[in-house]
Amino acid sequence: MEDIAAAMASQARRDEQLVARFQAGDARAFDELAAIHLGHLFALSVELLGNRDDAEEVTQEVLIKLYHCISRSRPPARLRAWLYRVCVNQCHDWRRSQRRRPVMLEMTEGADRALDPDPANWAAGAALREALRSALWELPRQQRTAFLLCHFAGLSVNDIAAALGCAPGTVRVHLSRATARLRDALSAEVNVDESV
Amino acid sequence: MNPCERIGHLIGSYLYGDAAPDEAHAVESHLAICPRCRRDVGTRRAALAALPPPAPTERERQRILEAVRAAAMGADAVCWHATRQWRALAIAGAAAAAAVLFVGGMWVGEQRASAPATPRATLGAAVRAVTPVPVVAAPEPMHPVPAPPKRPAREAPPVRRLPAPPPVRHAAPAAVVQAPRVVAPVPEGVDDIRLAALEE
Numbered sequence: 001m002e003d004i005a006a007a008m009a010s011q012a013r014r015d016e017q018l019v020a021r022f023q024a025g026d027a028r029a030f031d032e033l034a035a036i037h038l039g040h041l042f043a044l045s046v047e048l049l050g051n052r053d054d055a056e057e058v059t060q061e062v063l064i065k066l067y068h069c070i071s072r073s074r075p076p077a078r079l080r081a082w083l084y085r086v087c088v089n090q091c092h093d094w095r096r097s098q099r100r101r102p103v104m105l106e107m108t109e110g111a112d113r114a115l116d117p118d119p120a121n122w123a124a125g126a127a128l129r130e131a132l133r134s135a136l137w138e139l140p141r142q143q144r145t146a147f148l149l150c151h152f153a154g155l156s157v158n159d160i161a162a163a164l165g166c167a168p169g170t171v172r173v174h175l176s177r178a179t180a181r182l183r184d185a186l187s188a189e190v191n192v193d194e195s196v
Numbered sequence: 197m198n199p200c201e202r203i204g205h206l207i208g209s210y211l212y213g214d215a216a217p218d219e220a221h222a223v224e225s226h227l228a229i230c231p232r233c234r235r236d237v238g239t240r241r242a243a244l245a246a247l248p249p250p251a252p253t254e255r256e257r258q259r260i261l262e263a264v265r266a267a268a269m270g271a272d273a274v275c276w277h278a279t280r281q282w283r284a285l286a287i288a289g290a291a292a293a294a295a296v297l298f299v300g301g302m303w304v305g306e307q308r309a310s311a312p313a314t315p316r317a318t319l320g321a322a323v324r325a326v327t328p329v330p331v332v333a334a335p336e337p338m339h340p341v342p343a344p345p346k347r348p349a350r351e352a353p354p355v356r357r358l359p360a361p362p363p364v365r366h367a368a369p370a371a372v373v374q375a376p377r378v379v380a381p382v383p384e385g386v387d388d389i390r391l392a393a394l395e396e
Contacts, residue, residue: 034264038257043249056256063264071268125246132247150212152249157214175208182243183236 011154012080019075030070034063037080041087043152047136048091048145058094062087081162084153088145088163128189135185139178146171147178199226200233207237211244 015036021029041062045055065086069075076082136144142164149155149163150171157175161168203226209215210223227234252260 030268031261031265034261038260039249039251042252042256042260046250052250052256056252056260059252060260060263060267063260064267067264067268128246132243136247150208150214151244151247157209157212169205172209173205175212176205177208179208179211179240179244180204180236182247183239186239186243186246 015079016075019070019079022070030067034066037066037083038063040153041084044084044087044148045091047148047152048088049094054094054098058087058090062090065090078159078162080153080155081159084149084155084159085163088149128186131185131189132182135181136178139181142166143174143178146174150175200230203227203230203233204236207233207240211237211240 015033018029018033018036022033038059041059042055045058045062046052049055049058062083066083069082136147139147146160146164149160150157155163157168157171160171164171203223206215206219206223210220215223227237
């Protein structure tokens, strides 16, 4: 557990170092920074928008905002919290501008194959994932966003609290309720090993 | 609040390794003695493991990075680009003005070269020849209108000719404009004195 906390701290330090290198004139540092966060931003956008094309557009815009932010002024104190808050806000703005409700994105066969190399497990894996993701979509928005920031973006509780503008204790409650909802969905699908 | 409920609020952050050390210790101590919570944590962990993030394909990743790079290059070049645009506009405007002046000068030169010695009469005739004279034809009446009765023609009154103006006498301008000089009368014998001085 300390390893995970240490990993989060080292990620934050790495971000700061890359920003410092970029502001010192090393243009490749931004490429590295964008490559690190691209996958997380994309995953978060896909889950919030339910559309891969829209998620691609939003990820581009968020990374462009990151470029402008660190090239024109001092970076925010909590860069990761700032970046993912921008992403969440951008997704909400995008949904409003498109005037359509997000729908749950169905996983394609190619995505299933990428997750599990054994074809025998594709159907069962896909059914389980769809059940879990359906449960996720039924969560309240703030709770779901907190869970996505933690699970897909790897943000710490404090960063999520800064990103969503709430207390860390609230984030902990959100995470516990979200995982409990997923637990219920999984229990309805399969039996789980009880060992911790 | 019983111990299971108290621990339940920490399980989310505990699963992600983001609980404070004392909180993590409390959770682990409770899990060691509570099979129900142990089962709970195991199920949540399995659910999270079965929920991988939707990763971008390599093509999507490349498209995103290329778009961001292009936008970043555009942002860097925006000042230079604006300066360049203004400079190009200024050059284009100066070139257009020079072209208009040159063509206008050529046209005026041609007009002057082709004009005859008596420009006023010829130019007026040319203008009249070129200008279309609107001809309005009187509409024909739909029904024949009887001609009005003819009146006896009256004699035209004799033309009164004005007497010719007297010839203008051109007086000498100096005599008209300039006031006559008042010359002091020269006393007799002065010229003789001057001549005598010169002769000497």
